[in-house]
Every structure is written in structure tokens, then in C-alpha cells.
Amino acid sequence: MLRFRLFEAPFIQSFKPHTFLIRAQMGSYSTTSSSAQNSPKLVFRQLFEKESSTYTYLLADASHPQKPALLIDPVDKTADRDLALVKELGLKLIYAINTHVHADHVTGSGLIKVGLKLLNLTKFPGVRSIISKASNAKADIFVEPGDKIYFGDIFLEVRATPGHTLGCVTYVTGDGPNQPQPRMAFTGDALLIRGCGRTDFQGGSSDKLYDSVHSQIFKLPKDTLLYPAHDYKGFTVSTVGEEMLYNPRLSKDKETFKNIMQNLNLSYPKMMDVAVPANMVCGLQETKSEAC
Numbered sequence: 317m318l319r320f321r322l323f324e325a326p327f328i329q330s331f332k333p334h335t336f337l338i339r340a341q342m343g344s345y346s347t348t349s350s351s352a353q354n355s356p357k358l359v360f361r362q363l364f365e366k367e368s369s370t371y372t373y374l375l376a377d378a379s380h381p382q383k384p385a386l387l388i389d390p391v392d393k394t395a396d397r398d399l400a401l402v403k404e405l406g407l408k409l410i411y412a413i414n415t416h417v418h419a420d421h422v423t424g425s426g427l428i429k430v431g432l433k434l435l436n437l438t439k440f441p442g443v444r445s446i447i448s449k450a451s452n453a454k455a456d457i458f459v460e461p462g463d464k465i466y467f468g469d470i471f472l473e474v475r476a477t478p479g480h481t482l483g484c485v486t487y488v489t490g491d492g493p494n495q496p497q498p499r500m501a502f503t504g505d506a507l508l509i510r511g512c513g514r515t516d517f518q519g520g521s522s523d524k525l526y527d528s529v530h531s532q533i534f535k536l537p538k539d540t541l542l543y544p545a546h547d548y549k550g551f552t553v554s555t556v557g558e559e560m561l562y563n564p565r566l567s568k569d570k571e572t573f574k575n576i577m578q579n580l581n582l583s584y585p586k587m588m589d590v591a592v593p594a595n596m597v598c599g600l601q602e603t604k605s606e607a608c
């Protein structure tokens with residue numbers, strides 16, 4: 317018999333029973349879908365914040381009556397834009413998710429939760445912030461490897477991909493019959509297109525990053541679409557197969573990779589001293605922790 321733990325019971329009650337976060341405890345999962353037998357229809361938008369070259373992703377289940385949606389890696393500077401889009405598309409934002417504690421920009425999760433000036437809303441109801449437990453940052457919900465984050469009938473599976481930071485995770489769309497095909501992996505800074513996240517701060521480790529990418533990302537089907545948190549070269553999407561072949565760092569053996577990472581000589585992100593402390597509390601240092 318399958319067993320799973322529900323999070324945030326009061327929150328669950330305010331949505332359809334199958335719009336929730338579950339933790340599968342036996343390597344499988346169960347969801348009681350009511351929205352027909354049809355495959356859910358994914359709404360997907362890739363959004364860009366140009367100062368930090370950050371990608372934010374909007375995903376929603378358009379087949380579900382409430383059109384539940386989530387944002388991955390929102391940025392404070394573009395929170396208004398993202399929420400305006402959510403509103404225009406008639407979506408119900410339920411989660412603001414981070415792949416890790418960003419060092420180069422302030423997350424939009426806190427702002428999204430406490431208000432949206434542009435839309436004259438004092439509070440965007442029902443939004444819950446999510447980050448990995450391993451990040452040690454504040455949020456409403458902490459995820460661990462193997463957790464599944466449902467929005468309608470679609471889910472994201474949580475994979476631990478430490479190495480850029482200790483708490484980095486990759487969110488991968490499910491592999492069930494009713495899940496989007498090909499699969500999509502939101503890699504944060506673990507894997508960038510033809511590159512990868514640096515490993516010289518925030519508990520970074522090139523040894524760990526190599527193992528993370530090879531065991532958690534390169535093991536996915538080769539046609540899995542890869543969506544990173546940043547791009548500095550003009551790329552938008554890649555695939556597992558493409559990166560296994562052409563990634564100039566991660567296609568090499570581990571020792572070569574570690575040597576490359578040791579010699580990147582990158583300067584620290586300009587906003588690091590502001591961004592890291594802010595992102596440890598969901599981007600809202602000045603506000604009470606309940607805003608997280």
C-alpha cells in the first residue's frame with residue numbers, strides 16, 4: 317500500500333484535493349485526480365531578468381478548473397511582470413519556488429507573497445514559498461529529494477544536485493503517463509547550457525557538482541529539456557543528450573572538470589553581500605519571517 321505525507325493541511329483544504337505537495341515514501345506516489353482522464357495541458361513560459369541574466373519559469377496546469385500555477389526562481393525586480401502575466405493568463409499561483417539561495421539577485425518569492433503594487437493587491441492569496449531543506453533558508457515549505465510538488469495533475473520531482481551550493485535542487489517534471497513529454501528539468505545553477513554553476517562559495521564543491529549532474533541529470537532520458545536559472549550566452553534551452561556531448565566542462569572526466577572549475581577565476585557576483593542574506597529569508601529581510 318502506498319503511503320504519503322501531506323504538507324500544509326490547512327492550505328490543502330483551500331484547493332482541490334489533488335493540488336498539493338506530497339512526499340512519496342515508497343518510491344511511488346498516488347494522486348486522486350478528478351479532472352478527467354485526459355492528459356493535463358501544461359502552460360509554460362520562460363521569462364528573463366536581464367540585469368542578472370536570470371530565467372524565471374511559469375508553469376501551470378491549464379486543464380484543471382483552477383489553473384494552478386507555480387513560478388520557479390522569480391526575481392524581485394520582475395515580480396510585478398510575472399504576476400501580471402499570471403493574472404492575464406487567468407492562473408492561480410500557488411507556489412513560488414527556488415532552486416537554491418541565489419548569490420547574484422534577490423528572489424521574488426517574498427515580494428510575491430506580500431503584495432503586488434502593480435495590481436494593487438495587498439496580498440496574493442494562497443502562494444507558498446518552497447526551497448530545499450538542505451538550503452537552511454526560510455520558506456513555507458521545505459522539500460527533500462524524492463518529494464513531488466503537484467500543481468493540478470502535473471508534478472515536479474525534487475532531485476538533490478549540490479555542488480554549486482549545498483542546498484541546490486533540480487526540479488524535474490514527472491514521468492507518469494499523464495505528465496508532459498519530453499520531460500523538463502529546471503536545473504538552477506547546477507547545470508547551465510554549455511556550462512555549470514561556479515563552486516567557489518556557498519558550500520560549493522566541484523567534486524559534488526560533477527556527481528550531482530552525472531547521477532541526477534545525465535541519467536534522465538536524453539530528450540529531457542534542460543532549463544537553467546541563468547544564461548550568459550544567449551541560449552534558452554538544451555537537452556540532456558546535447559549537454560552530455562557538448563558541455564565543455566561536464567562532458568569531461570571528473571579530474572579534468574575539477575581542474576577547470578579551480579581555474580575559472582570569476583569575480584564574485586556584484587550583489588552577493590546583499591543577495592545571500594536576503595535570500596536566506598525569502599528576499600525580505602525587513603519583514604517578519606511569516607512573509608516567507
Ligand SMILES: N[C@@H](CCC(=O)N[C@@H](CSS)C(=O)NCC(=O)O)C(=O)O
Nearest residue numbers: 419420505511512513514584585586587
Ligand atoms: N557577473 C555576475 C555573476 C556571474 C556568476 O558568477 N554567475 C554564477 C551564477 S549566479 S550564483 C555562476 O555560477 N557562473 C558560472 C559561470 O561559469 O559563469 C554578477 O556580478 O552578478
Ligand SMILES: [Fe+2]
Nearest residue numbers: 417418419505
Ligand atoms: Fe547561484
